[in-house]
Amino acid sequence: MSKSTTISSVETLACDAGWRNYHFVKVTTTDGLVGWSEYDEGFGAPGVTAAIERLSARVVALALGAIENALLDVKAKALGVPCYDLLGGKIRDRVRVYWSHCATWRINHPDWYKPPINDLDGVKAIGAEVREKKFSAMKTNIFVYTDGKPQGWRPGFGSPFQPEINIDRNVLRNLCMHLEAIRDGAGPDVDLLLDLNFNAKTEGYLKILRAIEKMDMFWVEIDTFNPQALGYIRRQSPHPISSCETLLGLREFLPYFTEQAMDVAIIDTPWNGVWQSMKIAAAAEHFEVNVAPHNFYGHLCTVMNAHFCAAVPNLRIMETDIDRLAWDHELFTHVPEFVDGHLVIPDRPGWGTEPSEEGLRAHPPQNKGGLLNYGLKK
Numbered sequence: 001m002s003k004s005t006t007i008s009s010v011e012t013l014a015c016d017a018g019w020r021n022y023h024f025v026k027v028t029t030t031d032g033l034v035g036w037s038e039y040d041e042g043f044g045a046p047g048v049t050a051a052i053e054r055l056s057a058r059v060v061a062l063a064l065g066a067i068e069n070a071l072l073d074v075k076a077k078a079l080g081v082p083c084y085d086l087l088g089g090k091i092r093d094r095v096r097v098y099w100s101h102c103a104t105w106r107i108n109h110p111d112w113y114k115p116p117i118n119d120l121d122g123v124k125a126i127g128a129e130v131r132e133k134k135f136s137a138m139k140t141n142i143f144v145y146t147d148g149k150p151q152g153w154r155p156g157f158g159s160p161f162q163p164e165i166n167i168d169r170n171v172l173r174n175l176c177m178h179l180e181a182i183r184d185g186a187g188p189d190v191d192l193l194l195d196l197n198f199n200a201k202t203e204g205y206l207k208i209l210r211a212i213e214k215m216d217m218f219w220v221e222i223d224t225f226n227p228q229a230l231g232y233i234r235r236q237s238p239h240p241i242s243s244c245e246t247l248l249g250l251r252e253f254l255p256y257f258t259e260q261a262m263d264v265a266i267i268d269t270p271w272n273g274v275w276q277s278m279k280i281a282a283a284a285e286h287f288e289v290n291v292a293p294h295n296f297y298g299h300l301c302t303v304m305n306a307h308f309c310a311a312v313p314n315l316r317i318m319e320t321d322i323d324r325l326a327w328d329h330e331l332f333t334h335v336p337e338f339v340d341g342h343l344v345i346p347d348r349p350g351w352g353t354e355p356s357e358e359g360l361r362a363h364p365p366q367n368k369g370g371l372l373n374y375g376l377k378k
């Protein structure tokens with residue numbers, strides 16, 4: 001195995017992931033090494049595949065995140081080391097995770113995530129499941145209950161269609177009810193996180209923060225396009241604020257850092273590239289801010305983020321989806337290992353897992369848009 005090698009091809013592959021598709025980059029070298037990354041088209045990023053295919057011929061000069069991540073994998077394999085060694089080395093063997101989209105996936109996508117949740121008892125039950133499975137943190141979203149049945153409230157993604165994204169009394173009341181149920185099930189010792197995404201404006205975010213002032217929250221996650229608006233919110237918030245999961249590149253993060261707009265900076269490493277993400281984390285450290293990876297994709301993204309978390313000093317916690325598709329494990333050579341609410345950092349060369357091409361072929365991609373089709377189809 002030679003340590004210097006040349007990329008001979010860059011391919012994209014995809015497979016069925018229930019309500020969306022999973023997407024992968026495969027780079028092959030002239031001496032037969034293969035590097036992989038996972039990327040996403042469903043979270044507001046349609047057309048990434050076309051961009052990768054157009055950029056692949058100029059791969060040396062361009063560091064698009066998905067290509068960068070596949071190159072890290074192939075380089076680490078050429079050297080026979082785990083990717084975290086390319087990032088400065090491992091400073092922890094395991095990473096604390098939070099159970100993301102807790103209740104959310106079982107309410108929004110009952111066809112794929114079992115058992116379905118149809119009422120507050122189900123929400124309470126998953127809270128208890130988090131504790132019983134020894135996870136120490138969970139994150140949920142906004143739900144409105146009609147005749148006792150929950151429905152996701154995400155006007156920032158077009159459902160319901162309320163482009164004004166105001167927060168009214170009914171949403172506040174239902175959100176409190178939902179949070180109390182999940183806390184009731186989980187007990188007092190599990191950390192509770194809330195993701196508000198882009199579902200309000202400044203006034204609405206502040207109304208939510210006031211409504212849940214007395215609750216014990218690990219963080220409230222808020223996306224807003226305006227760094228000053230987020231700083232204004234943070235300085236009035238009784239809870240820590242996390243943000244920035246949709247930003248691209250250090251230049252987009254800097255206004256949020258200089259504004260001291262959030263307590264925790266969330267970095268999407270599949271989008272940004274893990275190497276570029278290390279730079280963003282280093283800048284965050286200068287501003288006394290810890291980071292957390294945005295991770296709600298397939299298992300390859302989870303291990304890519306694991307390497308990032310292994311190497312980054314100023315880490316807060318890692319996002320991960322514990323509810324999985326029935327066929328998720330067929331798509332990869334290794335699945336993530338969780339022990340006592342922590343992800344064990346894999347020490348195998350490269351990322352330590354890769355897609356199984358046979359598994360991908362068995363689940364061909366469907367015509368689905370992930371979050372982009374929320375307003376059209378559940």
Ligand SMILES: [Mg+2]
Nearest residue numbers: 195197221245
């Ligand atoms: Mg989020």
